Amino acid sequence: MRTDTPVTIQRQDYTPYPYAIPDVTLAFDLDPADTRVRLTMHIARQADAAAGAPLVLNGESLSLESISVDGRPLAETEYQLNASTLTLLDLPDVAEIEIVSHCKPDANSTLMGLYVSGGSFFTQCEAEGFRRITWFADRPDVMSRYRVIVRAPKTYAHLLSNGNLIASRDIDAERHEAIWEDPFPKPCYLFALVAGTFTKRECTTQTQSGRSVLLQVYSDPGSENRTQWALESLERALKWDEVRFGLELDLDRFMIVAVRDFNMGAMENKGLNVFNAAYVLADPHTATDTNYEAIESVIGHEYFHNWTGNRVTCRDWFQLSLKEGLTVFRDQEFSADMMAADMDDAAAVSARAVKRIDDVVTLRAAQFPEDSGPMAHPIRPESFQEIGNFYTATVYDKGAEVIRMQHTLLGEAGFRAGMDEYFRRHDGQAVTCDDFVDAMESVYRTQHPKRNFDVFRRWYRQAGTPRVAVTLDYDATARRCTVTLAQHCAPVGVEKRMQPAAEKLPFHIPVSIGLLDRTGAPLKLSFEGGEHDTVVLELTEARQQWTFENIDAQPVPSLLRDFSAPVVIDYAWQEDELALLSAHDTNPFARWEAGQELASRQILAVAAQHATGTQAALSDAFVAAWRALLSDTALDAAYQARALALPSEKTLAERMSPIDPPALAAARDAVRDMLGRTLRPDWQAAWDRSQTPGDYSPAPVPAGKRALKNLALTYLLAGGDAAAADAARAQYANADNMTDSLAALGALVSYAGDDARTQTALDAFYTRWAEDPLVVDKWFALQATARTTTVDTMRTLMQHPAFTLRNPNRARALIFQFCLNNARGLHRADGVGYAFWAEQVLALNAINPEIAARLARALDSWARFTPALRDPMQHALTSIRAHPGLSRNVQEIVSKALDLAA
Known part of the structure; x- marks a missing residue:
């Protein structure tokens, strides 16, 4: 865990890495307590790099065995080693470097780098986890072809890595080996290694070009009956991407592996996606409808990264929304199409609307508050201290809305043309958000020769949620309706301190509107040479007007249809x-x-x-x-x-x-x-x-x-309703699926929690599912969010033998649910809830700083609350910041909360 003084990294300070590293070979001798890693890499000084530029490699929690350059071992005096970097000086322009190091996977509670979960080996390298595996240039613009040799005892039956399996063999009676090659250059954050004994579900399918490809889902033994939906979702995603975007799987196989302990939902490592088990395992008895939807969506998301994130990746971490915002948009469209599949036109429109509603609900609940708080940042941040803190709703969800606006402005055919142009220009490269917008703008300018995306680019560099005030002026005599749009976006976050009175430049905002008459019938609007029920007004200035003729009576405006922009509409x-x-x-x-x-x-x-x-x-x-x-x-x-x-x-x-x-x-x-x-x-x-x-x-x-x-x-x-409680108990007792069972139990806990029969049902639920971690997570979450749950209740639940802070899913199910979604339990004027929150942040800080930092976000907008709550919130935040040994992840969050308070 890094506890040194945080350093602020500025986007404007980016410089290219002085060396290319075209080829990498990694040889692992796996041991939970002491894994040996031999890294062999070919380097070549970049043509524009300064002569004698050092090779600076990143590393954390590693021990060094040896270094050699072109076969010659280096003495300790020939390199510089500290806790986070290894620097090699006076290198030739071209060289082969070999570094042998050791790491301790079973002691790695951060779940970054190489770690052990459930007795198996897994990796998580995004954003900066690869440096916990070996010393390397841990940045996304260094792209290499990887050859990986994995050696382990045969008790680990499956040895997996990126790309294609080249060979496998028995080393001796006790150990075996597998060799993998990924033919495509990738940054090290996309590296993956998995070793363990798993159950496997697989199928072979045909790509649009006629190639046979193997799809596989690996999970813990005993879960083989719960991976069918995941495999089907993967195949649906593959087929959808071919039809919608013309993008085909480029490897011979695609693998998904479910892991119990994982910081995120899933990771898009090239050809070997590592997934939180919550987004893989499902059957009717243990997974809800929401779980099924999330599995399909997340599997789609990670698969779509194969092109939008892997084949074309980020130049630097400031460009994170380049891959995440774009891929969230793609998974949203995939899910909407799956929800509307095989329906008639009217039903399909409704189904797609359901998906759009769900996405906007998420955006407003998570991203809008972020946009008005101390962590506010553009979808392409200008600075950060810990990149792990910028895997945010702004980068992902608002980033997707910015992509969706481009889709709205270009139309479906135009957006597809822009995507084709993006891949034509940048396949195999590490690029920027501007490169993507350039490709889209090239199409927009052919559609509208007198327009460009100069104003639109402000979405990438300005934070905050714009407000659009709408005025409707109706002239009955002239049968004319004038619509006036005026936009405003106040300073947020660091802007308030730097430029407290500054007004942002106008955004390019597509505002989709319709007009209804007083009976609710849609009115035809004359716009750009046609008659339309819905028109898209492109607001690019602080204030603009549009006039519609032949309107027979005072209309009722239908504004921001389909949520055409991530803004707030002000209309009376x-x-x-x-x-x-x-x-x-x-x-x-x-x-x-x-x-x-x-x-x-x-x-x-x-x-x-x-x-x-x-x-x-x-x-x-x-x-x-x-x-x-x-x-x-x-x-x-x-x-x-x-x-x-x-x-x-x-x-x-x-x-x-x-x-x-x-x-x-x-x-x-x-x-x-x-x-x-x-x-x-x-x-x-x-x-x-x-x-x-x-x-x-x-x-x-x-x-x-x-x-x-x-x-x-x-x-x-x-x-x-007295009969409803009996109906809920009957539904719980007779349900043949987790959706109905959990809904009935949740309703009883909320509205009949003082009935002894409810506690009996809760106890019975746990007893039935005690051996299923994902269902036990549901049991904890249900109680964490109950209206009667207090800090004392939480402490009792934390003493339950099934609870542990070391598993992120379990911590999220109980601690996060209470702190983020139980207003009565957390927000108490006596500060007891906030003291409990601070205690858990610090406990997690010692185990897993990334998870701790996410919990720390619960109070980052403390200054906007009532005075009775604000003071104890501030006290809790201050107590965390004063804690010795605070991780840089948590320190950045609480410092910004205290220093940049609204």
């Missing part, structure tokens, strides 16, 4: 207008948005009523709109489930100043309770019509019905 809709949009908008996303706006206003109003001691009540317009959504049986069940779910507390908090999480949670619960009582017959009808008899299927239609059924059950319980 009347309640009756929102109700009309919620009932009639032809754009499913905008229809959902109108209902969410009604719900948000209602919850915030109830929070304000509680603060003044006023009796809370629901507005007639809100209840009528909710009833209309609930009773519209023509709507797809999955869409209804999204439309009738209340906005999250994190999304609502962005509209509250100062933020008061307990009051917000109470108001949200109160609205749910009142809706449950007021619409009880409608919820019951939804419950009745959403049953899914027959065998379980994770397909979108039955999954949507289960989502609506379980949402209705929650509302009925919240509304105090």
